[in-house]
Amino acid sequence: MTFAPDIAEDDLARLHRLLVVRAAGDDLLDVAYRTVDSPVGPLLLARTPAGLVRVAFGVQDHDAVLSALAQQISPRVLEAPGQLDDVARELDEYFTGRRTTFDLPLDLQLLRGFRRDVVLHLPDIAYGHTASYAQMADLAGSPRAVRAVGTACALNPLPVVLPCHRVVRSDGTPGQYAGGATAKLTLLELETRVGVAA
Amino acid sequence: MRLHTVTVKQPFERVVVEHGATVLRVCRAVVGPVDADDAWSETFLAALRAYPDLPADANVEAWLVTIAHRKAVDVVRRAARHAVPVAVVPDRVLPPQGRDLDLWAAIAALPTKQRHVVAYHHLGGLPYDDVAAIVGGTAAAARRAGSDGVATLRRTYPTIDQEES
Numbered sequence: 001m002t003f004a005p006d007i008a009e010d011d012l013a014r015l016h017r018l019l020v021v022r023a024a025g026d027d028l029l030d031v032a033y034r035t036v037d038s039p040v041g042p043l044l045l046a047r048t049p050a051g052l053v054r055v056a057f058g059v060q061d062h063d064a065v066l067s068a069l070a071q072q073i074s075p076r077v078l079e080a081p082g083q084l085d086d087v088a089r090e091l092d093e094y095f096t097g098r099r100t101t102f103d104l105p106l107d108l109q110l111l112r113g114f115r116r117d118v119v120l121h122l123p124d125i126a127y128g129h130t131a132s133y134a135q136m137a138d139l140a141g142s143p144r145a146v147r148a149v150g151t152a153c154a155l156n157p158l159p160v161v162l163p164c165h166r167v168v169r170s171d172g173t174p175g176q177y178a179g180g181a182t183a184k185l186t187l188l189e190l191e192t193r194v195g196v197a198a
Numbered sequence: 199m200r201l202h203t204v205t206v207k208q209p210f211e212r213v214v215v216e217h218g219a220t221v222l223r224v225c226r227a228v229v230g231p232v233d234a235d236d237a238w239s240e241t242f243l244a245a246l247r248a249y250p251d252l253p254a255d256a257n258v259e260a261w262l263v264t265i266a267h268r269k270a271v272d273v274v275r276r277a278a279r280h281a282v283p284v285a286v287v288p289d290r291v292l293p294p295q296g297r298d299l300d301l302w303a304a305i306a307a308l309p310t311k312q313r314h315v316v317a318y319h320h321l322g323g324l325p326y327d328d329v330a331a332i333v334g335g336t337a338a339a340a341r342r343a344g345s346d347g348v349a350t351l352r353r354t355y356p357t358i359d360q361e362e363s
Contacts, residue, residue, distance in 0.1 A: 005301050007219040019242050028246050070209040075249055077209035
């Protein structure tokens with residue numbers, strides 16, 4: 001026989017908050033995360049002590065993304081909304097048209113090689129502007145690697161913050177996006193609207 | 199090529215969500231509702247520290263209950279060292295509320311060994327062999343202490359069978 005007397009959710013929530021504080025104090029909070037609502041659906045935000053390490057769209061399956069982070073970085077992963085207040089605030093400012101560039105510490109440990117070169121050049125495309133996959137290949141120093149640029153953008157661990165949505169097809173149509181074609185269009189329209197108003 | 203199953207270690211958040219309530223029940227039964235919070239916090243902090251080295255196929259709940267036992271012992275020892283009479287009860291955590299209040303009181307009234315076996319086996323789900331390793335004696339003795347404890351609880355808290363899960 002086993003039995004399970006009730007435990008109040010409030011008690012567990014309070015203990016969880018305390019655990020997060022103590023974990024951070026003891027340098028045991030390797031990955032902190034939270035989710036925020038946005039015009040492109042719920043976003044998962046994850047950071048390490050070095051900085052923001054992952055942004056993921058709802059369609060990317062947040063549970064799967066967290067499991068991947070546990071494998072790739074550390075299984076010491078806790079939901080710790082307060083640790084991502086700065087990220088949530090800057091994203092909110094971006095989505096409400098009050099911010100055109102991000103000023104956040106980034107942890108780029110999930111990026112290597114050519115993918116890293118491509119993603120690091122994404123902020124070269126100014127807010128409200130776009131570049132073609134071919135232009136990005138040029139910027140990254142490998143003009144013929146157009147398909148690899150597509151892959152690098154699709155696997156960008158920090159979408160929105162590192163603006164892979166500004167990379168579009170040569171004919172001007174938006175093309176693919178990790179958050180779905182609609183999300184890409186939403187971001188491009190937001191930047192066009194805000195850019196014109198400015 | 200060799201085929202093998204890869205057991206993936208979950209994010210620690212899943213461990214807290216899945217086992218947080220069970221560990222709190224165990225802590226409340228072993229050290230009482232007030233010190234249970236301390237024991238729970240120490241348990242999960244120690245577990246978080248050791249988690250990267252835990253084998254991916256380990257029984258996480260048994261591992262946590264064993265840590266909870268160690269931390270509960272520490273909390274009791276610390277409380278005994280610092281125990282001083284106070285005129286006013288310090289403003290600490292409220293004891294658990296609701297319909298299970300009597301159950302916690304009934305568990306608290308059990309003899310120590312019965313209480314520990316009920317905590318680790320009936321609330322924590324630890325097999326009797328593992329319980330015996332923690333509380334001492336044989337698995338058979340732990341089983342007897344457990345049934346004695348549950349028999350007492352059934353008398354003092356007749357609705358316990360509705361709690362079965």
